[in-house]
Amino acid sequence: MTERLSSPTRAGSPGEAGSDRLPPARFAYDRHTWKEIAHLLANLPMALFGFVYVVTMLFSGLALTVTVIGFPLLAVGLAGARQVGKLERARARALLGVRVDEPSRLPLRGRGGFFAQLWMALKDPVGWRTVLYDLIRLPWGILTFVVTLTSLFVLWPVLPFVARALANADRAMVRGLLSPDDELERRIAELESDRGVVVDTAAADLRRIERDLHDGAQARLVNLAMGLGLAKEKLLEDPDAAAAMVEEAHGEVKLALQELRDLARGIHPAVLTDRGLDAALSSVATRCTVPVKVTVDLAARPAAAIEGIAYFTVSELLQNVSKHSRAKSASVEVWRSADRLLIQVWDDGCGGARLDGGTGMKGLADRLNAVDGLFVVESPEGGPTTVTAELPWRDRTDADGAPGTK
Numbered sequence: 001m002t003e004r005l006s007s008p009t010r011a012g013s014p015g016e017a018g019s020d021r022l023p024p025a026r027f028a029y030d031r032h033t034w035k036e037i038a039h040l041l042a043n044l045p046m047a048l049f050g051f052v053y054v055v056t057m058l059f060s061g062l063a064l065t066v067t068v069i070g071f072p073l074l075a076v077g078l079a080g081a082r083q084v085g086k087l088e089r090a091r092a093r094a095l096l097g098v099r100v101d102e103p104s105r106l107p108l109r110g111r112g113g114f115f116a117q118l119w120m121a122l123k124d125p126v127g128w129r130t131v132l133y134d135l136i137r138l139p140w141g142i143l144t145f146v147v148t149l150t151s152l153f154v155l156w157p158v159l160p161f162v163a164r165a166l167a168n169a170d171r172a173m174v175r176g177l178l179s180p181d182d183e184l185e186r187r188i189a190e191l192e193s194d195r196g197v198v199v200d201t202a203a204a205d206l207r208r209i210e211r212d213l214h215d216g217a218q219a220r221l222v223n224l225a226m227g228l229g230l231a232k233e234k235l236l237e238d239p240d241a242a243a244a245m246v247e248e249a250h251g252e253v254k255l256a257l258q259e260l261r262d263l264a265r266g267i268h269p270a271v272l273t274d275r276g277l278d279a280a281l282s283s284v285a286t287r288c289t290v291p292v293k294v295t296v297d298l299a300a301r302p303a304a305a306i307e308g309i310a311y312f313t314v315s316e317l318l319q320n321v322s323k324h325s326r327a328k329s330a331s332v333e334v335w336r337s338a339d340r341l342l343i344q345v346w347d348d349g350c351g352g353a354r355l356d357g358g359t360g361m362k363g364l365a366d367r368l369n370a371v372d373g374l375f376v377v378e379s380p381e382g383g384p385t386t387v388t389a390e391l392p393w394r395d396r397t398d399a400d401g402a403p404g405t406k
Contacts, residue, residue, distance in 0.1 A: 022097060032097075033160045036167040039095035040148040043170070046091070047141025050084050050134030057081070058131070075118055078127030085130035085178050092174045096167055103180035126180065133177040144170075224252045272311050276301050281332055284315050289322040290330050290347070297335040303394035309371060310334065310343055313364055313389050317345040320361075325349025325385060336393055343389040351383035364389070 022032055061074030082103070092098040103126045121127075144166050151159045231245035272280035278296040285292035301307060314332055321330050327349030334343050355361045355377060365375040372392050379385040 029160060033163055035095045035097075036163040037148055037152075037159070039091065039170065040144040040163060040166055042091070042095075043137070043141035044145035046088065047134075047137040050088075051138040053084060054081065054131050054134040071118060071122060075121035078121060078124050078131070081127045081130040081134070082124070084134060085126070088130075088133070089174065089178050092170065092178075096171055096174070098171050098174050100175060100179045129177045133173065137173075140169075140173075224249050227252065272307065273304075277307055277310060277334060280311050281314055281334070284311075284318055285332065288318045288330065290325075290327050292318065292321075293329075293331040295331070295333045297333075299336070301396050302336075302341055302391075303396050306341060306371070306391050306394055309367060309373075310341060310389075310391060313343060313368070314345060316364055317387055320353070321345075321347045321349065324353070325383075327383075327385075339393045341391040341393050343391070345387045345389075346384060348384045350381075351379045351385050352381050353377055353379035353385050353387070361387075 023030070057074070057077030057080065061070055061077050064070035064073055086102065089098075089100050089102065092100070106120055106124055147166065148159075148163065151162050155162060227245050227249045231242045231249065234242040234245065271283050277298065278294070281296060282294050285294050302310070314334075318330070318332070321327055325347045327347035330345070330347035332343070332345050334341070336342070353361060355365055355375075361375075361377060367373075368375045368389055368391065374388075374390040376388045377385070378387075
C-alpha cells in the first residue's frame with residue numbers, strides 16, 4: 001500500500017488541487033464536501049455493477065471447473081476484476097483524493113507454458129482482493145446511498161460531517177483492498193532488476209569472447225598464414241630458411257590451439273558437460289597455485305544452467321585465491337540441502353576480501369542474485385576467508401542430459 005503525499009499547501013489556501021491533505025469538515029459546503037457526496041451517491045450503481053460482475057464471474061467459472069474451460073474462464077474473470085479495481089481507484093483518486101499506486105501487470109511472459117501462466121493468473125492476489133472489495137461493497141453502497149440522500153433533505157446542516165465519516169471508511173477500503181500487493185510488487189521489481197543484470201552479464205561475456213578471439217587466436221592465425229606464405233616463397237631458393245619458418249609456424253599453431261582451448265573452457269568446459277561438477281572442479285583446483293581439497297557430495301546432477309553457474313563461481317573464487325590471498329591451502333565443498341545447492345570456498349590467506357574490493361566478487365554476487373541465489377563473504381583482516389554461495393536446485397532434464405547422471 002503506497003500513498004504519495006504532495007507538498008503542503010500554502011497558508012490561506014487549504015486543500016489546493018493535488019494535495020491529499022483535506023480541510024476539516026465544517027458546516028459550510030465546499031468543493032471537497034460535494035466531491036465526497038458525489039462519491040457516496042455513486043457508490044450504489046458502482047457497487048451493483050461490481051457485485052453483478054463478480055458473482056457472474058465466480059459462479060460461471062466455479063461451475064464450469066468440471067470442464068476444460070472453467071479455470072481459464074476464472075482467470076479471465078480475475079483479469080477483468082483488475083480492471084474494475086482500476087476504475088474504482090480512479091474514482092477514489094478523483095473524488096476522495098486517495099492516491100494509490102496501480103499494481104504491476106502479472107509477469108506472465110516466459111513463465112513455462114500455458115498451465116504455469118494459468119496458475120499465476122488464478123492465484124493473483126490483486127484480482128482476489130478486488131473480488132472481495134466488490135462483494136462487500138453492495139451492502140455498503142446501499143447504506144451510503146440511502147444515508148447520503150436522506151441527509152440531503154433531513155440532516156443537511158450536519159451532512160458535511162456525515163459525508164466525511166462515510167468517505168473516510170471508503171478511503172480505508174480503497175487503501176486496504178485495492179492497493180498493490182507489497183510482496184508481489186517487490187518480487188516483480190527484483191525480477192526486472194535481475195533480468196537487466198543477466199542481459200548485461202551476457203553482453204559483457206560476448207564482448208569478452210569477441211575480444212579474446214580478436215586479440216589472441218585470430219591474430220596468431222593471421223601471423224601463421226603470413227609465415228606459411230613466406231615459407232612457400234622461400235621453399236625452392238632457401239630450403240633451410242623455409243624449414244625454420246615452418247617450424248615457427250608449427251609453434252604458432254600450438255599456441256593458437258591452446259588459446260582456443262582456454263577460451264572454450266571459459267565458455268563451457270567439456271569436462272563439466274561430460275562428467276559433472278566433481279571432475280570439473282577437480283580440474284579447476286589443479287590450476288590453482290595452492291593445494292585445494294575438493295569435496296562434492298551430490299547424488300544427482302543439477303540443471304545445466306545451475307551447474308554452469310556453480311562451476312564458474314568456484315573457478316573465479318579459486319583464481320582470487322591464487323592472485324590475492326597468499327594462502328597455503330584452500331578447500332571447496334559442494335552439497336545439496338533440500339532445494340538449494342550450496343558452495344563453500346575456504347582459504348587460510350590474508351583475508352580482507354570484500355564485495356567492493358575489485359576482485360570480481362561484486363560480479364559473482366550479481367550473477368547469483370539474478371537466479372535467486374545468495375552470496376556471502378566472511379573475510380576478516382588476517383584471514384581466513386570463507387565464501388558461501390547458494391543456488392536454487394533444479395533437476396536435470398532430458399535437454400540437459402540424462403537425468404541424475406553423474
